Amino acid sequence: MNTQRILFIGAGRMAEAIFSGLLTMSKEHIESITVSNRSDEARLDYLKSTYDLQVTTDWKSAVAHANVIVLAMPPQAHEPLLKELAALTAGQLVVTVAAGIGPSYLEANLPANTPAAWIMPNTAATIGESMSLYAVGQHVTDEHEEVLEMILKGMGEAQKCTEEEVHNLTAVTGSAPAFLYYFAESLIDVTKKFNIDDETAKQLVVQMLYGSVAMLKGGTEPSDLREQVTTPGGATAEGLKVLQNHDFATIIDEAIAATNKKARGN
Ligand SMILES: NC(=O)c1ccc[n+]([C@@H]2O[C@H](COP(=O)([O-])OP(=O)(O)OC[C@H]3O[C@@H](n4cnc5c(N)ncnc54)[C@H](OP(=O)(O)O)[C@@H]3O)[C@@H](O)[C@H]2O)c1
Structure with a gap:
Protein backbone atom coordinates (compact mmCIF):
# COMPACT_ATOMS: atom_id res chain seq x y z
CA MET A 1 0.00 0.00 0.00
CA THR A 162 -24.05 -4.08 2.28
CA GLU A 163 -25.33 -0.54 2.74
CA GLU A 164 -28.74 -1.94 3.74
CA GLU A 165 -27.12 -4.17 6.35
CA VAL A 166 -25.29 -1.21 7.90
CA HIS A 167 -28.66 0.58 8.17
CA ASN A 168 -30.16 -2.48 9.91
CA LEU A 169 -27.22 -3.52 12.09
CA THR A 170 -26.13 -0.16 13.48
CA ALA A 171 -28.86 -0.67 16.10
CA VAL A 172 -27.06 -3.84 17.23
CA THR A 173 -23.45 -2.65 17.18
CA GLY A 174 -23.91 1.08 17.71
CA SER A 175 -27.01 1.49 19.88
CA ALA A 176 -27.23 -1.75 21.85
CA PRO A 177 -24.19 -0.73 23.95
CA ALA A 178 -26.61 1.80 25.51
CA PHE A 179 -29.00 -1.07 26.28
CA LEU A 180 -26.16 -2.95 27.97
CA TYR A 181 -25.16 0.13 30.01
CA TYR A 182 -28.80 0.48 31.06
CA PHE A 183 -28.76 -3.15 32.20
CA ALA A 184 -25.57 -2.38 34.18
CA GLU A 185 -27.14 0.72 35.77
CA SER A 186 -30.24 -1.27 36.77
CA LEU A 187 -28.20 -4.09 38.30
CA ILE A 188 -26.00 -1.61 40.20
CA ASP A 189 -29.16 0.00 41.63
CA VAL A 190 -30.46 -3.40 42.77
CA THR A 191 -27.07 -4.24 44.32
CA LYS A 192 -27.15 -1.03 46.36
CA LYS A 193 -30.44 -2.10 47.90
CA PHE A 194 -28.44 -4.70 49.90
CA ASN A 195 -26.65 -1.91 51.79
CA ILE A 196 -23.66 -1.96 49.48
CA ASP A 197 -21.87 1.33 48.77
CA ASP A 198 -21.89 2.79 45.24
CA GLU A 199 -18.27 2.01 44.43
CA THR A 200 -18.48 -1.63 45.53
CA ALA A 201 -21.80 -2.16 43.73
CA LYS A 202 -20.26 -0.82 40.54
CA GLN A 203 -17.16 -3.00 40.93
CA LEU A 204 -19.28 -6.15 41.44
CA VAL A 205 -21.39 -5.53 38.36
CA VAL A 206 -18.61 -4.31 36.06
CA GLN A 207 -16.30 -7.26 36.79
CA MET A 208 -19.26 -9.67 36.46
CA LEU A 209 -19.97 -8.22 32.99
CA TYR A 210 -16.29 -8.22 32.04
CA GLY A 211 -15.86 -11.88 33.01
CA SER A 212 -19.08 -12.86 31.23
CA VAL A 213 -18.00 -11.09 28.04
CA ALA A 214 -14.59 -12.80 28.25
CA MET A 215 -16.41 -16.17 28.45
CA LEU A 216 -18.47 -15.20 25.38
CA LYS A 217 -15.30 -14.11 23.53
CA GLY A 218 -13.90 -17.58 24.28
CA GLY A 219 -16.36 -18.86 21.70
CA THR A 220 -18.78 -20.93 23.78
CA GLU A 221 -22.40 -20.48 22.66
CA PRO A 222 -24.30 -17.95 24.82
CA SER A 223 -27.04 -20.54 25.43
CA ASP A 224 -24.44 -23.08 26.67
CA LEU A 225 -22.94 -20.50 29.01
CA ARG A 226 -26.43 -19.67 30.30
CA GLU A 227 -27.14 -23.34 30.93
CA GLN A 228 -23.83 -23.76 32.80
CA VAL A 229 -25.03 -21.14 35.31
CA THR A 230 -28.59 -22.43 35.50
CA THR A 231 -29.22 -25.59 37.50
CA PRO A 232 -32.65 -26.87 36.42
CA GLY A 233 -35.14 -25.95 39.10
CA GLY A 234 -32.51 -23.88 40.93
CA ALA A 235 -32.32 -20.25 42.04
CA THR A 236 -30.93 -18.78 38.75
CA ALA A 237 -33.70 -20.57 36.84
CA GLU A 238 -36.28 -18.72 38.96
CA GLY A 239 -34.67 -15.38 38.07
CA LEU A 240 -34.54 -16.23 34.36
CA LYS A 241 -38.22 -17.23 34.48
CA VAL A 242 -39.05 -13.63 35.47
CA LEU A 243 -37.18 -12.33 32.41
CA GLN A 244 -38.93 -14.88 30.18
CA ASN A 245 -42.35 -14.12 31.69
CA HIS A 246 -41.76 -10.47 30.80
CA ASP A 247 -40.84 -11.55 27.26
CA PHE A 248 -37.25 -10.40 27.46
CA ALA A 249 -36.48 -11.55 23.88
CA THR A 250 -39.46 -9.57 22.56
CA ILE A 251 -38.38 -6.48 24.50
CA ILE A 252 -34.93 -6.65 22.85
CA ASP A 253 -36.51 -7.22 19.44
CA GLU A 254 -38.78 -4.20 19.89
CA ALA A 255 -35.92 -2.01 21.13
CA ILE A 256 -33.87 -2.80 18.00
CA ALA A 257 -36.91 -2.24 15.75
CA ALA A 258 -37.65 1.14 17.41
CA THR A 259 -34.02 2.22 17.01
CA ASN A 260 -34.04 1.33 13.31
CA LYS A 261 -37.36 3.03 12.73
CA LYS A 262 -36.09 6.28 14.23
CA ALA A 263 -32.72 6.03 12.40
CA ARG A 264 -34.63 5.84 9.10
CA GLY A 265 -36.56 8.96 10.03
CA ASN A 266 -39.91 7.19 10.58
N1 LIG B 1 -19.43 9.22 18.94
C1 LIG B 1 -19.69 8.00 18.49
O1 LIG B 1 -19.63 6.99 19.21
C2 LIG B 1 -20.05 7.77 17.04
C3 LIG B 1 -20.16 6.47 16.57
C4 LIG B 1 -20.42 6.26 15.22
C5 LIG B 1 -20.58 7.34 14.39
N2 LIG B 1 -20.50 8.60 14.89
C6 LIG B 1 -20.67 9.72 13.95
O2 LIG B 1 -19.47 10.45 13.89
C7 LIG B 1 -19.77 11.80 13.57
C8 LIG B 1 -18.99 12.69 14.52
O3 LIG B 1 -19.35 12.33 15.84
P1 LIG B 1 -18.46 12.76 17.07
O4 LIG B 1 -18.92 11.96 18.22
O5 LIG B 1 -17.02 12.79 16.69
O6 LIG B 1 -18.99 14.28 17.25
P2 LIG B 1 -18.32 15.52 17.99
O7 LIG B 1 -17.32 15.04 18.99
O8 LIG B 1 -19.43 16.40 18.38
O9 LIG B 1 -17.49 16.24 16.81
C9 LIG B 1 -18.12 16.76 15.67
C10 LIG B 1 -17.08 17.52 14.85
O10 LIG B 1 -17.70 17.99 13.67
C11 LIG B 1 -17.41 19.39 13.49
N3 LIG B 1 -18.56 20.01 12.83
C12 LIG B 1 -19.77 20.24 13.37
N4 LIG B 1 -20.59 20.80 12.46
C13 LIG B 1 -19.87 20.91 11.32
C14 LIG B 1 -20.15 21.43 10.05
N5 LIG B 1 -21.36 21.97 9.75
N6 LIG B 1 -19.18 21.38 9.11
C15 LIG B 1 -17.97 20.89 9.39
N7 LIG B 1 -17.64 20.39 10.62
C16 LIG B 1 -18.58 20.42 11.55
C17 LIG B 1 -17.18 19.90 14.90
O11 LIG B 1 -16.30 21.02 14.95
P3 LIG B 1 -16.78 22.53 14.59
O12 LIG B 1 -18.16 22.67 15.15
O13 LIG B 1 -15.75 23.42 15.21
O14 LIG B 1 -16.72 22.57 13.11
C18 LIG B 1 -16.47 18.72 15.55
O15 LIG B 1 -15.08 18.76 15.28
C19 LIG B 1 -21.28 11.96 13.67
O16 LIG B 1 -21.80 12.00 12.36
C20 LIG B 1 -21.75 10.71 14.37
O17 LIG B 1 -23.00 10.27 13.86
C21 LIG B 1 -20.20 8.85 16.18
Missing part, protein backbone atom coordinates in the same frame (compact mmCIF):
# COMPACT_ATOMS: atom_id res chain seq x y z
CA ASN A 2 1.25 3.52 -0.81
CA THR A 3 1.52 5.90 2.14
CA GLN A 4 -1.69 7.81 2.73
CA ARG A 5 -2.44 11.53 3.07
CA ILE A 6 -5.61 11.71 5.13
CA LEU A 7 -7.77 14.79 5.70
CA PHE A 8 -10.37 14.76 8.50
CA ILE A 9 -13.27 17.20 8.23
CA GLY A 10 -14.51 17.29 11.83
CA ALA A 11 -12.19 17.00 14.81
CA GLY A 12 -14.40 15.46 17.49
CA ARG A 13 -14.34 12.18 19.39
CA MET A 14 -14.78 9.97 16.36
CA ALA A 15 -12.06 11.69 14.33
CA GLU A 16 -9.71 11.34 17.30
CA ALA A 17 -10.59 7.64 17.73
CA ILE A 18 -9.72 7.04 14.06
CA PHE A 19 -6.46 8.96 13.80
CA SER A 20 -5.16 7.87 17.21
CA GLY A 21 -5.73 4.24 16.14
CA LEU A 22 -4.02 4.88 12.81
CA LEU A 23 -1.01 6.54 14.40
CA THR A 24 -0.66 3.70 16.92
CA MET A 25 -1.15 0.76 14.57
CA SER A 26 -0.29 1.86 11.02
CA LYS A 27 2.10 4.81 11.26
CA GLU A 28 4.34 3.38 8.52
CA HIS A 29 1.45 3.72 6.03
CA ILE A 30 0.70 7.36 6.89
CA GLU A 31 2.39 10.18 5.02
CA SER A 32 0.31 12.91 6.64
CA ILE A 33 -2.82 13.49 8.70
CA THR A 34 -4.57 16.86 8.58
CA VAL A 35 -7.45 17.53 10.96
CA SER A 36 -9.93 20.37 10.56
CA ASN A 37 -12.89 21.93 12.27
CA ARG A 38 -14.66 25.20 11.61
CA SER A 39 -13.68 27.28 14.61
CA ASP A 40 -12.60 25.45 17.79
CA GLU A 41 -8.92 26.36 17.74
CA ALA A 42 -8.35 25.20 21.34
CA ARG A 43 -9.40 21.70 20.28
CA LEU A 44 -7.05 21.83 17.28
CA ASP A 45 -4.17 23.07 19.49
CA TYR A 46 -4.78 20.15 21.84
CA LEU A 47 -4.76 17.64 18.98
CA LYS A 48 -1.62 19.13 17.44
CA SER A 49 0.24 18.99 20.75
CA THR A 50 -0.91 15.40 21.42
CA TYR A 51 -0.56 13.69 18.03
CA ASP A 52 1.77 13.77 15.06
CA LEU A 53 -0.51 15.68 12.67
CA GLN A 54 -1.34 19.05 11.10
CA VAL A 55 -4.43 21.10 11.87
CA THR A 56 -6.41 23.74 9.99
CA THR A 57 -9.71 25.60 10.13
CA ASP A 58 -9.65 25.78 6.31
CA TRP A 59 -10.34 22.23 5.09
CA LYS A 60 -10.86 23.41 1.51
CA SER A 61 -7.22 24.35 1.13
CA ALA A 62 -6.21 20.85 2.33
CA VAL A 63 -8.37 18.82 -0.11
CA ALA A 64 -5.95 18.85 -3.07
CA HIS A 65 -3.10 17.40 -0.99
CA ALA A 66 -5.22 14.54 0.47
CA ASN A 67 -5.86 11.16 -1.13
CA VAL A 68 -8.38 10.13 1.56
CA ILE A 69 -11.02 12.44 3.05
CA VAL A 70 -12.82 11.37 6.23
CA LEU A 71 -16.06 13.15 7.10
CA ALA A 72 -16.32 13.00 10.91
CA MET A 73 -19.04 15.54 11.54
CA PRO A 74 -22.79 15.44 12.19
CA PRO A 75 -25.06 13.81 9.58
CA GLN A 76 -26.99 17.03 8.98
CA ALA A 77 -23.75 18.88 8.13
CA HIS A 78 -23.13 16.56 5.16
CA GLU A 79 -25.48 18.01 2.55
CA PRO A 80 -24.05 21.55 2.50
CA LEU A 81 -20.50 20.32 2.95
CA LEU A 82 -20.73 17.82 0.08
CA LYS A 83 -21.83 20.64 -2.25
CA GLU A 84 -18.57 22.45 -1.50
CA LEU A 85 -16.47 19.28 -1.49
CA ALA A 86 -17.89 18.17 -4.88
CA ALA A 87 -16.29 21.21 -6.52
CA LEU A 88 -12.87 20.36 -5.08
CA THR A 89 -12.44 16.56 -5.15
CA ALA A 90 -10.49 14.78 -7.86
CA GLY A 91 -11.00 11.06 -7.29
CA GLN A 92 -10.05 10.92 -3.60
CA LEU A 93 -11.57 8.19 -1.44
CA VAL A 94 -14.34 9.87 0.59
CA VAL A 95 -15.35 8.10 3.81
CA THR A 96 -18.07 9.14 6.22
CA VAL A 97 -18.63 7.97 9.81
CA ALA A 98 -22.02 9.69 10.09
CA ALA A 99 -25.13 7.77 11.08
CA GLY A 100 -27.49 7.23 8.15
CA ILE A 101 -25.15 8.51 5.38
CA GLY A 102 -24.45 5.52 3.11
CA PRO A 103 -22.12 5.35 0.09
CA SER A 104 -25.04 5.79 -2.32
CA TYR A 105 -25.80 9.18 -0.72
CA LEU A 106 -22.14 10.21 -1.02
CA GLU A 107 -22.04 9.03 -4.65
CA ALA A 108 -25.19 10.98 -5.47
CA ASN A 109 -23.69 14.16 -4.03
CA LEU A 110 -20.12 13.88 -5.32
CA PRO A 111 -18.70 13.81 -8.89
CA ALA A 112 -19.25 10.64 -10.97
CA ASN A 113 -16.84 7.78 -10.17
CA THR A 114 -15.89 9.11 -6.72
CA PRO A 115 -14.89 6.19 -4.48
CA ALA A 116 -17.09 6.43 -1.39
CA ALA A 117 -17.45 4.40 1.78
CA TRP A 118 -19.36 4.40 5.05
CA ILE A 119 -17.84 3.22 8.30
CA MET A 120 -19.89 2.86 11.45
CA PRO A 121 -17.81 2.40 14.61
CA ASN A 122 -19.22 2.45 18.13
CA THR A 123 -18.01 4.38 21.18
CA ALA A 124 -15.55 1.62 22.11
CA ALA A 125 -13.52 2.86 19.12
CA THR A 126 -11.99 5.32 21.60
CA ILE A 127 -10.31 2.36 23.38
CA GLY A 128 -9.62 0.32 20.23
CA GLU A 129 -12.47 -2.12 20.96
CA SER A 130 -15.13 -1.09 18.46
CA MET A 131 -17.29 -3.56 16.59
CA SER A 132 -17.50 -1.50 13.41
CA LEU A 133 -19.56 -2.02 10.27
CA TYR A 134 -18.66 -0.72 6.83
CA ALA A 135 -20.04 -0.58 3.32
CA VAL A 136 -18.38 0.54 0.11
CA GLY A 137 -19.62 2.30 -3.00
CA GLN A 138 -19.35 1.19 -6.62
CA HIS A 139 -15.98 2.78 -7.37
CA VAL A 140 -14.00 1.47 -4.42
CA THR A 141 -10.97 -0.55 -5.57
CA ASP A 142 -9.02 -3.27 -3.75
CA GLU A 143 -6.45 -0.66 -2.78
CA HIS A 144 -9.15 1.58 -1.29
CA GLU A 145 -10.42 -1.43 0.66
CA GLU A 146 -6.94 -1.92 2.10
CA VAL A 147 -7.00 1.70 3.27
CA LEU A 148 -10.44 1.22 4.82
CA GLU A 149 -9.33 -1.95 6.59
CA MET A 150 -6.32 -0.06 7.96
CA ILE A 151 -8.58 2.73 9.27
CA LEU A 152 -10.96 0.20 10.84
CA LYS A 153 -8.21 -1.96 12.36
CA GLY A 154 -7.07 1.02 14.45
CA MET A 155 -10.47 1.07 16.20
CA GLY A 156 -11.04 -2.65 16.87
CA GLU A 157 -12.84 -5.24 14.77
CA ALA A 158 -14.87 -4.64 11.61
CA GLN A 159 -17.42 -6.41 9.44
CA LYS A 160 -18.00 -5.60 5.76
CA CYS A 161 -21.72 -5.27 4.97
Whole structure:
Protein backbone atom coordinates (compact mmCIF):
# COMPACT_ATOMS: atom_id res chain seq x y z
CA MET A 1 0.00 0.00 0.00
CA ASN A 2 1.25 3.52 -0.81
CA THR A 3 1.52 5.90 2.14
CA GLN A 4 -1.69 7.81 2.73
CA ARG A 5 -2.44 11.53 3.07
CA ILE A 6 -5.61 11.71 5.13
CA LEU A 7 -7.77 14.79 5.70
CA PHE A 8 -10.37 14.76 8.50
CA ILE A 9 -13.27 17.20 8.23
CA GLY A 10 -14.51 17.29 11.83
CA ALA A 11 -12.19 17.00 14.81
CA GLY A 12 -14.40 15.46 17.49
CA ARG A 13 -14.34 12.18 19.39
CA MET A 14 -14.78 9.97 16.36
CA ALA A 15 -12.06 11.69 14.33
CA GLU A 16 -9.71 11.34 17.30
CA ALA A 17 -10.59 7.64 17.73
CA ILE A 18 -9.72 7.04 14.06
CA PHE A 19 -6.46 8.96 13.80
CA SER A 20 -5.16 7.87 17.21
CA GLY A 21 -5.73 4.24 16.14
CA LEU A 22 -4.02 4.88 12.81
CA LEU A 23 -1.01 6.54 14.40
CA THR A 24 -0.66 3.70 16.92
CA MET A 25 -1.15 0.76 14.57
CA SER A 26 -0.29 1.86 11.02
CA LYS A 27 2.10 4.81 11.26
CA GLU A 28 4.34 3.38 8.52
CA HIS A 29 1.45 3.72 6.03
CA ILE A 30 0.70 7.36 6.89
CA GLU A 31 2.39 10.18 5.02
CA SER A 32 0.31 12.91 6.64
CA ILE A 33 -2.82 13.49 8.70
CA THR A 34 -4.57 16.86 8.58
CA VAL A 35 -7.45 17.53 10.96
CA SER A 36 -9.93 20.37 10.56
CA ASN A 37 -12.89 21.93 12.27
CA ARG A 38 -14.66 25.20 11.61
CA SER A 39 -13.68 27.28 14.61
CA ASP A 40 -12.60 25.45 17.79
CA GLU A 41 -8.92 26.36 17.74
CA ALA A 42 -8.35 25.20 21.34
CA ARG A 43 -9.40 21.70 20.28
CA LEU A 44 -7.05 21.83 17.28
CA ASP A 45 -4.17 23.07 19.49
CA TYR A 46 -4.78 20.15 21.84
CA LEU A 47 -4.76 17.64 18.98
CA LYS A 48 -1.62 19.13 17.44
CA SER A 49 0.24 18.99 20.75
CA THR A 50 -0.91 15.40 21.42
CA TYR A 51 -0.56 13.69 18.03
CA ASP A 52 1.77 13.77 15.06
CA LEU A 53 -0.51 15.68 12.67
CA GLN A 54 -1.34 19.05 11.10
CA VAL A 55 -4.43 21.10 11.87
CA THR A 56 -6.41 23.74 9.99
CA THR A 57 -9.71 25.60 10.13
CA ASP A 58 -9.65 25.78 6.31
CA TRP A 59 -10.34 22.23 5.09
CA LYS A 60 -10.86 23.41 1.51
CA SER A 61 -7.22 24.35 1.13
CA ALA A 62 -6.21 20.85 2.33
CA VAL A 63 -8.37 18.82 -0.11
CA ALA A 64 -5.95 18.85 -3.07
CA HIS A 65 -3.10 17.40 -0.99
CA ALA A 66 -5.22 14.54 0.47
CA ASN A 67 -5.86 11.16 -1.13
CA VAL A 68 -8.38 10.13 1.56
CA ILE A 69 -11.02 12.44 3.05
CA VAL A 70 -12.82 11.37 6.23
CA LEU A 71 -16.06 13.15 7.10
CA ALA A 72 -16.32 13.00 10.91
CA MET A 73 -19.04 15.54 11.54
CA PRO A 74 -22.79 15.44 12.19
CA PRO A 75 -25.06 13.81 9.58
CA GLN A 76 -26.99 17.03 8.98
CA ALA A 77 -23.75 18.88 8.13
CA HIS A 78 -23.13 16.56 5.16
CA GLU A 79 -25.48 18.01 2.55
CA PRO A 80 -24.05 21.55 2.50
CA LEU A 81 -20.50 20.32 2.95
CA LEU A 82 -20.73 17.82 0.08
CA LYS A 83 -21.83 20.64 -2.25
CA GLU A 84 -18.57 22.45 -1.50
CA LEU A 85 -16.47 19.28 -1.49
CA ALA A 86 -17.89 18.17 -4.88
CA ALA A 87 -16.29 21.21 -6.52
CA LEU A 88 -12.87 20.36 -5.08
CA THR A 89 -12.44 16.56 -5.15
CA ALA A 90 -10.49 14.78 -7.86
CA GLY A 91 -11.00 11.06 -7.29
CA GLN A 92 -10.05 10.92 -3.60
CA LEU A 93 -11.57 8.19 -1.44
CA VAL A 94 -14.34 9.87 0.59
CA VAL A 95 -15.35 8.10 3.81
CA THR A 96 -18.07 9.14 6.22
CA VAL A 97 -18.63 7.97 9.81
CA ALA A 98 -22.02 9.69 10.09
CA ALA A 99 -25.13 7.77 11.08
CA GLY A 100 -27.49 7.23 8.15
CA ILE A 101 -25.15 8.51 5.38
CA GLY A 102 -24.45 5.52 3.11
CA PRO A 103 -22.12 5.35 0.09
CA SER A 104 -25.04 5.79 -2.32
CA TYR A 105 -25.80 9.18 -0.72
CA LEU A 106 -22.14 10.21 -1.02
CA GLU A 107 -22.04 9.03 -4.65
CA ALA A 108 -25.19 10.98 -5.47
CA ASN A 109 -23.69 14.16 -4.03
CA LEU A 110 -20.12 13.88 -5.32
CA PRO A 111 -18.70 13.81 -8.89
CA ALA A 112 -19.25 10.64 -10.97
CA ASN A 113 -16.84 7.78 -10.17
CA THR A 114 -15.89 9.11 -6.72
CA PRO A 115 -14.89 6.19 -4.48
CA ALA A 116 -17.09 6.43 -1.39
CA ALA A 117 -17.45 4.40 1.78
CA TRP A 118 -19.36 4.40 5.05
CA ILE A 119 -17.84 3.22 8.30
CA MET A 120 -19.89 2.86 11.45
CA PRO A 121 -17.81 2.40 14.61
CA ASN A 122 -19.22 2.45 18.13
CA THR A 123 -18.01 4.38 21.18
CA ALA A 124 -15.55 1.62 22.11
CA ALA A 125 -13.52 2.86 19.12
CA THR A 126 -11.99 5.32 21.60
CA ILE A 127 -10.31 2.36 23.38
CA GLY A 128 -9.62 0.32 20.23
CA GLU A 129 -12.47 -2.12 20.96
CA SER A 130 -15.13 -1.09 18.46
CA MET A 131 -17.29 -3.56 16.59
CA SER A 132 -17.50 -1.50 13.41
CA LEU A 133 -19.56 -2.02 10.27
CA TYR A 134 -18.66 -0.72 6.83
CA ALA A 135 -20.04 -0.58 3.32
CA VAL A 136 -18.38 0.54 0.11
CA GLY A 137 -19.62 2.30 -3.00
CA GLN A 138 -19.35 1.19 -6.62
CA HIS A 139 -15.98 2.78 -7.37
CA VAL A 140 -14.00 1.47 -4.42
CA THR A 141 -10.97 -0.55 -5.57
CA ASP A 142 -9.02 -3.27 -3.75
CA GLU A 143 -6.45 -0.66 -2.78
CA HIS A 144 -9.15 1.58 -1.29
CA GLU A 145 -10.42 -1.43 0.66
CA GLU A 146 -6.94 -1.92 2.10
CA VAL A 147 -7.00 1.70 3.27
CA LEU A 148 -10.44 1.22 4.82
CA GLU A 149 -9.33 -1.95 6.59
CA MET A 150 -6.32 -0.06 7.96
CA ILE A 151 -8.58 2.73 9.27
CA LEU A 152 -10.96 0.20 10.84
CA LYS A 153 -8.21 -1.96 12.36
CA GLY A 154 -7.07 1.02 14.45
CA MET A 155 -10.47 1.07 16.20
CA GLY A 156 -11.04 -2.65 16.87
CA GLU A 157 -12.84 -5.24 14.77
CA ALA A 158 -14.87 -4.64 11.61
CA GLN A 159 -17.42 -6.41 9.44
CA LYS A 160 -18.00 -5.60 5.76
CA CYS A 161 -21.72 -5.27 4.97
CA THR A 162 -24.05 -4.08 2.28
CA GLU A 163 -25.33 -0.54 2.74
CA GLU A 164 -28.74 -1.94 3.74
CA GLU A 165 -27.12 -4.17 6.35
CA VAL A 166 -25.29 -1.21 7.90
CA HIS A 167 -28.66 0.58 8.17
CA ASN A 168 -30.16 -2.48 9.91
CA LEU A 169 -27.22 -3.52 12.09
CA THR A 170 -26.13 -0.16 13.48
CA ALA A 171 -28.86 -0.67 16.10
CA VAL A 172 -27.06 -3.84 17.23
CA THR A 173 -23.45 -2.65 17.18
CA GLY A 174 -23.91 1.08 17.71
CA SER A 175 -27.01 1.49 19.88
CA ALA A 176 -27.23 -1.75 21.85
CA PRO A 177 -24.19 -0.73 23.95
CA ALA A 178 -26.61 1.80 25.51
CA PHE A 179 -29.00 -1.07 26.28
CA LEU A 180 -26.16 -2.95 27.97
CA TYR A 181 -25.16 0.13 30.01
CA TYR A 182 -28.80 0.48 31.06
CA PHE A 183 -28.76 -3.15 32.20
CA ALA A 184 -25.57 -2.38 34.18
CA GLU A 185 -27.14 0.72 35.77
CA SER A 186 -30.24 -1.27 36.77
CA LEU A 187 -28.20 -4.09 38.30
CA ILE A 188 -26.00 -1.61 40.20
CA ASP A 189 -29.16 0.00 41.63
CA VAL A 190 -30.46 -3.40 42.77
CA THR A 191 -27.07 -4.24 44.32
CA LYS A 192 -27.15 -1.03 46.36
CA LYS A 193 -30.44 -2.10 47.90
CA PHE A 194 -28.44 -4.70 49.90
CA ASN A 195 -26.65 -1.91 51.79
CA ILE A 196 -23.66 -1.96 49.48
CA ASP A 197 -21.87 1.33 48.77
CA ASP A 198 -21.89 2.79 45.24
CA GLU A 199 -18.27 2.01 44.43
CA THR A 200 -18.48 -1.63 45.53
CA ALA A 201 -21.80 -2.16 43.73
CA LYS A 202 -20.26 -0.82 40.54
CA GLN A 203 -17.16 -3.00 40.93
CA LEU A 204 -19.28 -6.15 41.44
CA VAL A 205 -21.39 -5.53 38.36
CA VAL A 206 -18.61 -4.31 36.06
CA GLN A 207 -16.30 -7.26 36.79
CA MET A 208 -19.26 -9.67 36.46
CA LEU A 209 -19.97 -8.22 32.99
CA TYR A 210 -16.29 -8.22 32.04
CA GLY A 211 -15.86 -11.88 33.01
CA SER A 212 -19.08 -12.86 31.23
CA VAL A 213 -18.00 -11.09 28.04
CA ALA A 214 -14.59 -12.80 28.25
CA MET A 215 -16.41 -16.17 28.45
CA LEU A 216 -18.47 -15.20 25.38
CA LYS A 217 -15.30 -14.11 23.53
CA GLY A 218 -13.90 -17.58 24.28
CA GLY A 219 -16.36 -18.86 21.70
CA THR A 220 -18.78 -20.93 23.78
CA GLU A 221 -22.40 -20.48 22.66
CA PRO A 222 -24.30 -17.95 24.82
CA SER A 223 -27.04 -20.54 25.43
CA ASP A 224 -24.44 -23.08 26.67
CA LEU A 225 -22.94 -20.50 29.01
CA ARG A 226 -26.43 -19.67 30.30
CA GLU A 227 -27.14 -23.34 30.93
CA GLN A 228 -23.83 -23.76 32.80
CA VAL A 229 -25.03 -21.14 35.31
CA THR A 230 -28.59 -22.43 35.50
CA THR A 231 -29.22 -25.59 37.50
CA PRO A 232 -32.65 -26.87 36.42
CA GLY A 233 -35.14 -25.95 39.10
CA GLY A 234 -32.51 -23.88 40.93
CA ALA A 235 -32.32 -20.25 42.04
CA THR A 236 -30.93 -18.78 38.75
CA ALA A 237 -33.70 -20.57 36.84
CA GLU A 238 -36.28 -18.72 38.96
CA GLY A 239 -34.67 -15.38 38.07
CA LEU A 240 -34.54 -16.23 34.36
CA LYS A 241 -38.22 -17.23 34.48
CA VAL A 242 -39.05 -13.63 35.47
CA LEU A 243 -37.18 -12.33 32.41
CA GLN A 244 -38.93 -14.88 30.18
CA ASN A 245 -42.35 -14.12 31.69
CA HIS A 246 -41.76 -10.47 30.80
CA ASP A 247 -40.84 -11.55 27.26
CA PHE A 248 -37.25 -10.40 27.46
CA ALA A 249 -36.48 -11.55 23.88
CA THR A 250 -39.46 -9.57 22.56
CA ILE A 251 -38.38 -6.48 24.50
CA ILE A 252 -34.93 -6.65 22.85
CA ASP A 253 -36.51 -7.22 19.44
CA GLU A 254 -38.78 -4.20 19.89
CA ALA A 255 -35.92 -2.01 21.13
CA ILE A 256 -33.87 -2.80 18.00
CA ALA A 257 -36.91 -2.24 15.75
CA ALA A 258 -37.65 1.14 17.41
CA THR A 259 -34.02 2.22 17.01
CA ASN A 260 -34.04 1.33 13.31
CA LYS A 261 -37.36 3.03 12.73
CA LYS A 262 -36.09 6.28 14.23
CA ALA A 263 -32.72 6.03 12.40
CA ARG A 264 -34.63 5.84 9.10
CA GLY A 265 -36.56 8.96 10.03
CA ASN A 266 -39.91 7.19 10.58
N1 LIG B 1 -19.43 9.22 18.94
C1 LIG B 1 -19.69 8.00 18.49
O1 LIG B 1 -19.63 6.99 19.21
C2 LIG B 1 -20.05 7.77 17.04
C3 LIG B 1 -20.16 6.47 16.57
C4 LIG B 1 -20.42 6.26 15.22
C5 LIG B 1 -20.58 7.34 14.39
N2 LIG B 1 -20.50 8.60 14.89
C6 LIG B 1 -20.67 9.72 13.95
O2 LIG B 1 -19.47 10.45 13.89
C7 LIG B 1 -19.77 11.80 13.57
C8 LIG B 1 -18.99 12.69 14.52
O3 LIG B 1 -19.35 12.33 15.84
P1 LIG B 1 -18.46 12.76 17.07
O4 LIG B 1 -18.92 11.96 18.22
O5 LIG B 1 -17.02 12.79 16.69
O6 LIG B 1 -18.99 14.28 17.25
P2 LIG B 1 -18.32 15.52 17.99
O7 LIG B 1 -17.32 15.04 18.99
O8 LIG B 1 -19.43 16.40 18.38
O9 LIG B 1 -17.49 16.24 16.81
C9 LIG B 1 -18.12 16.76 15.67
C10 LIG B 1 -17.08 17.52 14.85
O10 LIG B 1 -17.70 17.99 13.67
C11 LIG B 1 -17.41 19.39 13.49
N3 LIG B 1 -18.56 20.01 12.83
C12 LIG B 1 -19.77 20.24 13.37
N4 LIG B 1 -20.59 20.80 12.46
C13 LIG B 1 -19.87 20.91 11.32
C14 LIG B 1 -20.15 21.43 10.05
N5 LIG B 1 -21.36 21.97 9.75
N6 LIG B 1 -19.18 21.38 9.11
C15 LIG B 1 -17.97 20.89 9.39
N7 LIG B 1 -17.64 20.39 10.62
C16 LIG B 1 -18.58 20.42 11.55
C17 LIG B 1 -17.18 19.90 14.90
O11 LIG B 1 -16.30 21.02 14.95
P3 LIG B 1 -16.78 22.53 14.59
O12 LIG B 1 -18.16 22.67 15.15
O13 LIG B 1 -15.75 23.42 15.21
O14 LIG B 1 -16.72 22.57 13.11
C18 LIG B 1 -16.47 18.72 15.55
O15 LIG B 1 -15.08 18.76 15.28
C19 LIG B 1 -21.28 11.96 13.67
O16 LIG B 1 -21.80 12.00 12.36
C20 LIG B 1 -21.75 10.71 14.37
O17 LIG B 1 -23.00 10.27 13.86
C21 LIG B 1 -20.20 8.85 16.18
